[in-house]
Amino acid sequence: MSRKRRLREEEKPQPRAKGSARQDLILEIVKTDVTFEQYAEGWVGRCLHCNTSIHVGLSGQSSGTIEHIVPSSAGGSGTDLTNLALACSRCNNEKGIRHDPVYPSDPRAVEVVNNLLAKRKKRWREPG
Ligand SMILES: [Zn+2]
Numbered sequence: 513m514s515r516k517r518r519l520r521e522e523e524k525p526q527p528r529a530k531g532s533a534r535q536d537l538i539l540e541i542v543k544t545d546v547t548f549e550q551y552a553e554g555w556v557g558r559c560l561h562c563n564t565s566i567h568v569g570l571s572g573q574s575s576g577t578i579e580h581i582v583p584s585s586a587g588g589s590g591t592d593l594t595n596l597a598l599a600c601s602r603c604n605n606e607k608g609i610r611h612d613p614v615y616p617s618d619p620r621a622v623e624v625v626n627n628l629l630a631k632r633k634k635r636w637r638e639p640g
Contacts, residue, residue: 535572560597
C-alpha cells in the first residue's frame with residue numbers, strides 16, 4: 513500500500529465557500545460594510561483596496577470576490593467577518609497587491625494587512 517506524503521499545514525486545501533454558501537457569505541459582508549447601500553436590485557459598495565464600485569445582487573451574486581485580509585494560509589479566518597471584505601475582480605487578479613505569500617514574514621506585508629484590517633474596522637457596521 514503506497515502512502516501519500518502527509519501534507520504540511522500550509523499545503524492543505526482551504527475550505528472555500530462555493531455557490532450559494534459563497535453568496536450568503538458575500539451578503540453577510542455587505543451587511544457589515546458601511547460602504548454598501550441597498551437599492552431595488554441589490555447592493556452597491558466599494559472595493560476594500562481601490563474603492564471602485566462593486567455590485568451585489570439581492571441573492572449575493574457579484575463580480576466581486578471575497579478577500580481574506582489575514583490570508584487563510586496564515587490562519588486567517590474564513591468565517592470571521594472582520595477578516596473578510598469584498599474586492600473587485602481587478603484587484604483580486606492583480607499580483608502586485610497580493611501579500612499572501614510573504615505574510616507574516618515580510619514587515620511590509622504585515623503593514624499592508626494591518627492597514628486593511630483597520631480599513632475594514634472603519635467600515636464596520638453592526639448587521640441590522
Ligand atoms: Zn479594487
